[in-house]
Amino acid sequence: MSANPFLISTHDLGRSPGSHRDYSLTVPAPADLGTDVIGVPEGAELELQLGLTAVSDGVLATLAGTVPLAGECVRCLTPLQRQQAVQATEMFFYPSARLAAAHGEDDDEMAELSGEGIDFEPLLRDAVVLDLPFDPLCRPDCRGLCPDCGLPWAELPADHGHSVIDPRWAALAALQTPQEDK
Template sequence: MDTRSPFVVGVHDLVRRPGAMRVKELGIPAPADLRNEVIGVPEGAEIAVDLRLESVVEGVLATAQVTAPLVGECVRCLATIEDETDVEVTELFAYPGAIQVDPEDTEAEEIAEPHEDAVDLEQAIRDAIVLDLPFQPRCRPDCAGLCPQCGTDLNAAGPEHSHDVVDARWAALVEAFGEASAETKPTTSGEESDR
């Protein structure tokens, strides 16, 4: 544990004192990789943590309301999205040996522990934020996306935007008939009388 990390909070006044409680408000700069492929918390943006620490028989129970700004891209039209995440975090930092885990249970979650009368909230906060991020964020629920032919933003283009699209399987046939119809263009009655 890096005691200089802003995610590390001292709990020396709570250790082994069941019933003791403390509340604290933190403003933590976001690390660089708090995101998925399309949206996340900008590096250095403030993560607001409304923290409650309680001493229980098994260890120190941390509960927090975590709020952070989000910036990303709409998966349909690629417009910039600015939003906010608001998640709850609950983590028990158990004293060594306070919780028995079956050593043969390979899927058991690792139990967080206080270290030198401090707890590190980073993993719990990181997990809560990243798991709450949308995998396909949209700028609005009815986003029309981009035109597959020309890339125009269909939200701004309006319903009159369209293209004549020919199925690739018929393109050669359409091209041949297009040339034939140009060659056999009907003449006007005036042209016939001149002949």
């Protein structure tokens, strides 16, 4: 096995259109597979299914699986643990077919087969990161934190409140209290 767990050899697949191979893989999650608030923990074991199908211009790769997510709610900062389904499909072109197919297409957008096989880490990264929630929440109705004491609203009583007086109006509070020294 190669040093890169995401590199799959296409040697056994051959170049006959219609040839197909399925792989069940357990790979460690790469670093930085996520955003600042939610992502796949580095080194977590990922159970993935990879299907490779030879077509006339290259190899069609289909990726499926479930990945663990860890992060925190953006409103109340509660730790989150979830599972996310991953599905992706990518066409990897043979070098000669890529040149022929590139007319009018952005060359950088077209994946190319290397001599060794298919590195499916970019496919996995795109499938996971592009499907992550932009603002992950612990619950859809999460109210966040109390702006005065910083405790989660979910843990506070319904009548929770603070009597904070705006310093600009504090002098007026003295006019409201009866003065007993007269």
